Amino acid sequence: MGELAPDNWHLVAGGWWPTASPTALSLTSGPLYTQDSMIDSALIPPGLEAEALGALASAADEAAIEAWRVQWLGRQDGRLTALLRSVKEQPVESRAAFGAAANELKRKLESALADRNEAIRKEALRELSTSAALDVTLPGRPQAIGRLHPVTQTMRDIVKAFEEMGFRVAEGPEVEWDRYNFDAARIPEDHPARDMWDTIWVNTLIDGKRSMLLRTHTTPNQIRVMERTPEPPIRVIVPGKCYRQEATDATHEWMLTQIEALAVGEGVRMSDLKGVLYGMARKLFGNDRKIIFHHSYFPFVEPGVEMAMDCFICRGSGSDCRTCHGTGWIEILGAGMVHPEIIDKAGYDSSKHTGFALGIGVERVALLRWGIEDIRHFYQNDLRFLAQF
Numbered sequence: 001m002g003e004l005a006p007d008n009w010h011l012v013a014g015g016w017w018p019t020a021s022p023t024a025l026s027l028t029s030g031p032l033y034t035q036d037s038m039i040d041s042a043l044i045p046p047g048l049e050a051e052a053l054g055a056l057a058s059a060a061d062e063a064a065i066e067a068w069r070v071q072w073l074g075r076q077d078g079r080l081t082a083l084l085r086s087v088k089e090q091p092v093e094s095r096a097a098f099g100a101a102a103n104e105l106k107r108k109l110e111s112a113l114a115d116r117n118e119a120i121r122k123e124a125l126r127e128l129s130t131s132a133a134l135d136v137t138l139p140g141r142p143q144a145i146g147r148l149h150p151v152t153q154t155m156r157d158i159v160k161a162f163e164e165m166g167f168r169v170a171e172g173p174e175v176e177w178d179r180y181n182f183d184a185a186r187i188p189e190d191h192p193a194r195d196m197w198d199t200i201w202v203n204t205l206i207d208g209k210r211s212m213l214l215r216t217h218t219t220p221n222q223i224r225v226m227e228r229t230p231e232p233p234i235r236v237i238v239p240g241k242c243y244r245q246e247a248t249d250a251t252h253e254w255m256l257t258q259i260e261a262l263a264v265g266e267g268v269r270m271s272d273l274k275g276v277l278y279g280m281a282r283k284l285f286g287n288d289r290k291i292i293f294h295h296s297y298f299p300f301v302e303p304g305v306e307m308a309m310d311c312f313i314c315r316g317s318g319s320d321c322r323t324c325h326g327t328g329w330i331e332i333l334g335a336g337m338v339h340p341e342i343i344d345k346a347g348y349d350s351s352k353h354t355g356f357a358l359g360i361g362v363e364r365v366a367l368l369r370w371g372i373e374d375i376r377h378f379y380q381n382d383l384r385f386l387a388q389f
């Protein structure tokens with residue numbers, strides 16, 4: 001487009017043609033060619049070209065065009081093919097001119113065919129763009145956005161609360177030696193306290209003894225961190241998965257997430273532990289939380305405590321509260337002062353260095369936080385459950 005037509009010429013099928021016998025290029029009907037040809041009508045039957053081109057122009061779809069191609073240019077019985085074959089029947093003197101004229105006609109039909117095909121293709125596109133038009137005002141298909149698992153969310157919130165109180169984060173192995181998981185935490189073999197942690201062992205014997213296990217708690221990392229810290233102070237938390245041979249029920253899973261915290265230094269006291277736990281409970285559950293300690297026993301701390309928080313659902317009032325079972329308090333973690341034997345074994349001096357430690361069950365906190373009644377929901381991968389958090 002945009003080309004200026006020479007006087008009395010008309011753009012047809014990609015070339016300039018005289019307008020003496022008017023032709024029109026229509027994308028919908030294809031190039032129409034009615035101009036009397038430059039082909040010698042004494043040699044080629046007059047009207048043959050017009051007939052072919054007229055038929056092509058009225059072929060309205062791909063199938064009709066193909067039928068036209070077979071009829072005119074088909075190798076077997078195409079009319080033009082027959083015409084070309086008849087060259088040898090022509091008188092010798094006009095044979096060359098006849099051949100040239102027939103070839104010229106063939107070339108014209110081929111190029112008209114290409115143009116017609118192109119026109120039909122464009123027309124089909126144009127139709128498509130109006131009939132099956134893309135409606136840009138329709139809303140797009142929503143991309144489903146994922147989210148963090150409720151246990152991961154809770155873990156990150158707890159980690160953040162501790163980080164804000166000056167703790168850094170360390171990690172330890174999930175496949176652990178029994179000497180870290182138990183012995184170094186003052187739980188020797190055959191000690192009844194091992195029953196508190198039903199253990200999944202790794203089936204590798206060393207000197208005929210099983211000694212590798214899936215850690216039952218994050219506590220072995222107290223020892224691992226102290227081993228690689230030549231001199232206190234230590235302020236560290238260790239989040240991670242733990243494993244127990246449990247019969248699963250609403251409050252027990254064989255895999256659980258814990259966060260261990262350890263602080264060691266000169267003059268670290270029970271009141272520091274209390275302050276840190278207050279800080280954490282309030283950050284997670286609101287500023288008006290109260291906490292209470294009960295005496296408890298864990299071999300690696302002395303004294304050992306369990307911490308409970310006042311029930312944030314019923315605030316201690318409802319006897320039928322499902323969250324605190326009417327007691328008004330919810331146990332959320334174990335803690336205590338690091339046993340002096342462990343401090344000394346780490347190469348520190350327990351007359352100078354003291355410490356506190358605590359271990360939080362992250363699933364338990366998540367259960368409380370959202371009032372979820374069954375811990376097994378967390379690991380069943382049911383999106384109807386998970387998408388709620």
Ligand code: DAH
Nearest residue numbers: 217219334335336357358359
């Ligand atoms: N390791 C204990 C458990 O699995 C939790 C725990 C209790 C950790 C007291 C501590 C602690 O660091 O002082 O059940």
